[in-house]
Amino acid sequence: MNDKWYLVDNEPGLFIHAAREAKGYTMEEICRGICSISTLSRIETGERVVDYIMIEALLERMKISKSEYEFVLDNKDYDEYMQREEIRNLVNLKKYEQVEQKLLVYEKKHGEKDLHRQFIYLQKGYLEIYKNKISKDKIKNIFHEAISITAPEYRKDVEQNEILSNTELCCIIEMIELIDESINREKKLKEMYEYFKWCRKKEKMYPIPYRIAMKYYANCLYENGKYEKCINICNNVLNELYNTSKLENRHDIFELRAKARESIGFNNEEEKKQCLRDYLTAYYVAEFYDGQYEVLNMKKYIEEAFGWQFIE
Numbered sequence: 001m002n003d004k005w006y007l008v009d010n011e012p013g014l015f016i017h018a019a020r021e022a023k024g025y026t027m028e029e030i031c032r033g034i035c036s037i038s039t040l041s042r043i044e045t046g047e048r049v050v051d052y053i054m055i056e057a058l059l060e061r062m063k064i065s066k067s068e069y070e071f072v073l074d075n076k077d078y079d080e081y082m083q084r085e086e087i088r089n090l091v092n093l094k095k096y097e098q099v100e101q102k103l104l105v106y107e108k109k110h111g112e113k114d115l116h117r118q119f120i121y122l123q124k125g126y127l128e129i130y131k132n133k134i135s136k137d138k139i140k141n142i143f144h145e146a147i148s149i150t151a152p153e154y155r156k157d158v159e160q161n162e163i164l165s166n167t168e169l170c171c172i173i174e175m176i177e178l179i180d181e182s183i184n185r186e187k188k189l190k191e192m193y194e195y196f197k198w199c200r201k202k203e204k205m206y207p208i209p210y211r212i213a214m215k216y217y218a219n220c221l222y223e224n225g226k227y228e229k230c231i232n233i234c235n236n237v238l239n240e241l242y243n244t245s246k247l248e249n250r251h252d253i254f255e256l257r258a259k260a261r262e263s264i265g266f267n268n269e270e271e272k273k274q275c276l277r278d279y280l281t282a283y284y285v286a287e288f289y290d291g292q293y294e295v296l297n298m299k300k301y302i303e304e305a306f307g308w309q310f311i312e
Helices: 012-023 027-031 037-044 052-061 075-092 096-110 114-131 136-148 154-159 166-177 182-203 209-223 227-241 250-264 269-289 296-306
Strands: none
Touching: 012 027, 012 037, 012 052, 027 037, 027 052, 037 052, 052 075, 052 114, 052 166, 075 096, 075 114, 096 114, 114 136, 114 166, 136 166, 154 166, 154 182, 166 182, 166 209, 182 209, 209 227, 209 250, 227 250, 250 269, 269 296
């Protein structure tokens, strides 16, 4: 693979072509559900100028990080890109009232265009999960509306190992997490686990949604009393997270692994210490990283269950 593919002129089409060739994707893999192959061909040769959100969708199919393509944006595209980034960041920070306000402005300006609608639906889905005022089925419908714009046959896409973007994967994962029956949820998450393993082989990396999907999977295994499998999935996620500087949901995974270890029981003092280390890591990472995270109950539990004394 040519690791210098990104050294191209500040032209989106050339950038897409260079990235696609370097990463070994076909035109059909990248543009399926987004545009026709002929349209992608004209984009790559610079014969067609399109709304940048289409460029972003094509690049996202290839798992190109945003930091790698900011330089190909003109001022108008960059402003719109930064609007989306601001909304995404506010969602990650759980500032949902601000998200709602920003989305209203964004929807008023762009809401009639398909790829913009996909972005809007995805963020609205996250909002509705937080607000918890409508049924799970209605929230699932919001995510379904989002993914149907570019991947209406997403179930077949997963089964047949087709390339999906991070946005599409997030929609699928959240729809699965909204399934009430834990056994059915576990089955679907196992299918995603196999799909992500294929992604790792195909793309030499796990897509970012792998981490949240596997957190859901590990939690589902814990709910269903499959503690050893839960620990194995937690181990896999932590190994992947060690490859990034982001702490993300690391504290959740450590806490989940600790709970699974504790549910199995301790055969010796070392196993108990191992469990305590997971709880402590979860506590300290959560306290440092996420101010909204409820750490007080965890602190109390560690003190009572393990006799641990925190130094104030």
